[in-house]
Amino acid sequence: MLNISNNSISKHIKRKDFKAFAALDNINYFKFSRKTVTLLFILLGTGLFLPWTQNIRSEGYVTTRSPEHRPQSIQSVISGRLEQWYVQEGDLVSKGDTLVFISDAKSEYFDPLLVQRTQEQVDAKRQSIQSYEDKVSAIRSQSQAISQGLQLKLRQLQNKIIQANNKVQMDSIDLVAAKTQWEIAENQRERTQQLYDKGLKSLTDLQEKKLKVQETQAKYTVQENKLTNQKNELLNLDIELSSTEQAYQDKLSKARSELQSALSSKLSTQAEVSKLENQVSNYTQRQSLYYITAPQSGFVSKTIKQGLGEMIKEGTDILTIVPDEHELAVEIYIKPQDLPLVQYGNRVRIRFDGWPAIVISGWPEASTGVFTGQVVTIDRSISANGYYRLLVSPDPNDRSWPDKLSIGTGSQSFLLLNTVPIWYEVWRQLNGFPADYYTEEKESPKPLKLKAPLKSVK
Structure with a gap:
């Protein structure tokens, strides 16, 4: 053919x-x-020379930037028995509204008058503290009285010692006078004896002189003994002074010991009072935990525990609350090879599940039903799925995201990069090059100024 x-x-x-x-x-x-x-x-x-916006596609879901705006599980701080529900699923609750009432499950807290009886113990211990304070005051007064008595006794003994010293001096003078008289009498006896031997004095005169010598000698001996006794009395006063001071010091030491014991007992009682007050505060706080309240306003989305009489442990989830006010964001994940291309403030095109849209990834201006966001968070550590996590917030310069968006809604995101010709993008895709492989390095833009400052992870 x-x-x-x-x-x-x-x-x-x-x-x-x-x-x-x-x-x-x-x-x-x-x-x-x-x-x-x-x-x-x-x-x-x-068409190969038409502009094409490079992009990174990723699937994600709607979340919030602030942790307090995300769905929150409500737990019980204490273990107990579920007694009454005050809400149903779907109810709108305000901060502080009562959600659940539980009763205590531990036997040491069963007493309904536990707080009152513990408070009575606190009052009794406080009275004990007052008694110890009175005892301390009495012991201090007693110590002061002992100190004053010691000073008076010492002054009395010191006066006696002064008097004894004076008597010793007087007796010493009297002893010297008695000795002088004795020596004079002895001298007169010797001269009378000589005169008697010569026949000039009579025997009577001689005998009188001898008697005088004996009398003066006796007076000297008496005065000498008196001086010795007075010195012994002075020595006894010195001994009595030391013994009196020692006795009073023993009394003061005993009073001080009792004072320290009273102070120690007072401090111990104060410690017991503090411990009991701590127990009263804990018991009061524990009773307030029987009513589980909403930490913030929101909707009751799911009740995990059901029925009445069910036992719950501390830290166990009871229900979930979704805050009614939140700042939405989209959580997406990108490949590690795309991470160096992403910067704070990069624009992102987003299509939400349930909002129909016509998406042309290369021509974002031709897409309809697509919303715009900005990259506000870039994780610097890889996630468990092998990708890096980004958070995208609404672009303030573009139209707002839908009001009826719910947390957890799926999304498809297109992270917009540079605009290049189509032939370049086709060539890049065929060769497997990342975006902007041959572009010159550009100065990274400054992070966006948002309501909350961004904290980069080092």
Whole structure:
């Protein structure tokens, strides 16, 4: 048929009997096909030079930037028995509203008058503190009285010692006078004896002188003994002074010991009072925990514990509250090779599940039903799924996100990068190069100033 063989069949058939040969012989048909193909190639070549916005696609879901705006599980701080529900699923509660009432499950807290009786113990201990304070005051007064008595006794003994010293001095003078008289009497006796021997004095005179000597000698001996006794009395006063001071010091030491014991007992009682007051505060606070209240306003989305009489442990989830006011954001994940290309403030096109849209990733301005956001958080540590996490907040310069968006709604995001020709993007995709592989390094923009300052992870 193509006449490329030596055995041609063109002589044995009639070409006009076949429509295919008739179409091949129609020159105008071939001219139309060539024009069409040429036009297509021209359009395709022109289209390769059209601008194309590089993007990173990712799927994510709606969340919130602030941790307190995310769904919150409500737990019980204490273990107990579920007694009464005050809310139902779907109810709107305000901060402080009562959600659940539980009763205590521990036997040491069963007493309904536990706080009152513990407070009575505190009052009794406080009275004990007052008694110890009175005892301390009495002991201090006693110590002061002992000190004053010691001073008076010491002054009395010191006066006696002074008097004894004076008597010792007087007796010493009297002893010297008695000794002088004795010596004079002895001298007179000797001279009378000499005169008697010469016959000038009578025996009576001699005997009188001898008697005088004995009298003065006796007076000297008496005075000497008196002086000795007075010195002994002075020594006894010195001993009495030391013993009195020692006795009073013993009394003061005993009073001080009793004072320290009273102070120690007072401090111990104060410690017991503090401990009991701590127990009263704990008991009061524990009773306030029987009523579980809402930490913030929101909707009751799910009750985890059901029925009445069910036992719950501390830290166990009871229900979940979704805050009624929140700042929405979209959580997306990107590949590690795309992370160096992402910067704070990059624009992101987002399509939410349930909001129909026509998405043309390369021409974001031609997309409809698509919302705009900005990158506000970039994790610097890889997630468990092998991707890096980004948070995207609404763009304040673009239209607002839908009011009826709920946390957990799925989304498809297109992180917009540089605008390049289509031929460059096709070439990059065919070669597997990342975006902006050959672009010059640009100065990174400053982080956006948002309501809460961004904290970069080092």
